[in-house]
Every structure is written in C-alpha cells, then in structure tokens.
Amino acid sequence: MIRKKTIQVILTKDVEKVGKQGTLIxxxxxxxxxxxxxxxxxxxxxxxxxKQFELQQKEAEMRQIQFVEKCIINKELLESLDKFIIKKKISENGVFFGKVTKKQILELIGTKLNLAMELNKTQLELPEMKKVGVYIIEILLTTNIIAKLNIEILPE
Incomplete structure (x- = not known):
C-alpha cells in the first residue's frame, strides 16, 4: 500500500476553497x-x-475578546441615554424640512458621549424619518451586538 505524503503549510494569504490566512493545513x-x-x-x-502561529492565534483571540467587551460597554453607554433630541423646521402638516443624516447623528453621539471606539456611517440603520416624533436607530457595533437609540424630532 502506497501512502501519499502530505506537508503541513501555514497560509500567508486567504486561498479560496483551501483556507484563510494563518490557517495550518x-x-x-x-x-x-x-x-x-x-x-x-x-x-x-x-x-x-x-509556535509563532499559535502565539499569533492566542493574541488574535485576546484582541477579539477585548474588542467584544469594548462593544458591550459602548452598547450600555449608548442605551443608558434616554434619547437624543433634534430640532427641525416643521410645515403645517407636521412634516419637517430637510433630512436627518447619519453624519448629524454621529456628531450628536460624539458631543454627548465619549465612546471607547469610533463609529462610522455604515454602522447606523436609520428608519424613514419625515414627521415629528420618536424614532429608534440601530447601531451595529459588531456581529450580534446592536445598540438601540431613541431620537426625538421636535419643532424648532
């Protein structure tokens, strides 16, 4: 019986259908x-x-755990606030002029809170906002960690 020889390799880049970077195959x-x-x-x-690969894996796991802990702290901080208030000019039928932008919301969060991580526009999920009222905005901090913020739009 002939045995086929295989060699262990550590991938330095992602290889499709073989493995991700840093995988031992x-x-x-x-x-x-x-x-x-x-x-x-x-x-x-x-x-x-x-040995170097195993050390890097442990370090990456520790960084991931610290990142998730930071996300949980930020979620608690964001949800501890009652609500953010945005004032807009309103027409007679309760519809406000202009839009509430992601940038505007990020600036509001930045002025009220000192978060341990930087947020960007792609993390925000905005509902359609056209009238005065309270809206819930979702902020995706990382997979499975979503903070929900209340934003109230009031007449100027």
Whole structure:
C-alpha cells in the first residue's frame, strides 16, 4: 500500500476553497511547490513557525475578546441615554424640512458621549424619518451586538 505524503503549510494569504490566512493545513508537496510558494500564499510549517502561529492565534483571540467587551460597554453607554433630541423646521402638516443624516447623528453621539471606539456611517440603520416624533436607530457595533437609540424630532 502506497501512502501519499502530505506537508503541513501555514497560509500567508486567504486561498479560496483551501483556507484563510494563518490557517495550518496539510497539502501535497506538488501543490506547495507549484502553487502556494511561487504565489507567496503559504510557507512550509516548521516547528518555530507553528509556535509563532499559535502565539499569533492566542493574541488574535485576546484582541477579539477585548474588542467584544469594548462593544458591550459602548452598547450600555449608548442605551443608558434616554434619547437624543433634534430640532427641525416643521410645515403645517407636521412634516419637517430637510433630512436627518447619519453624519448629524454621529456628531450628536460624539458631543454627548465619549465612546471607547469610533463609529462610522455604515454602522447606523436609520428608519424613514419625515414627521415629528420618536424614532429608534440601530447601531451595529459588531456581529450580534446592536445598540438601540431613541431620537426625538421636535419643532424648532
């Protein structure tokens, strides 16, 4: 019975259908020699490289845990506020002029709170706001951590 030899490789970049960067995989020698090494997609896993890889994995896990904790703290901070108030010019039928923008909301949050992380426009989910009233805005801090903010629009 002939055994096919495989070699352990640490991927230096994401390779489609093979693995993500930093993954330890077993592949055939020809695949390493002809594809992974010439395209600088992987390195042959030596004992020192494997130890270094394990240390990097632990550090990445610790950073991820700290990031999630920071997101939870920010969520509690954001939700601890009762509501934000925005004043707009109103027509007779209760519709306000202009739009409430994501930038405007980010500036409001920045003036009221000192968050441990920077928020950007892509994290905000705004409902359609056209009339005076209270609206709930969702802020996606990270996967599965969403802060909900109340914004009240009042006449000027």
């Amino acid at each position: 077993k592949v055939k020698p020809g695949y390493i020699r002809n594809y992974l090494i010439p395209l600088k997609l992987g390195k042959i896993a030596t004992v020192s490289l494997i």
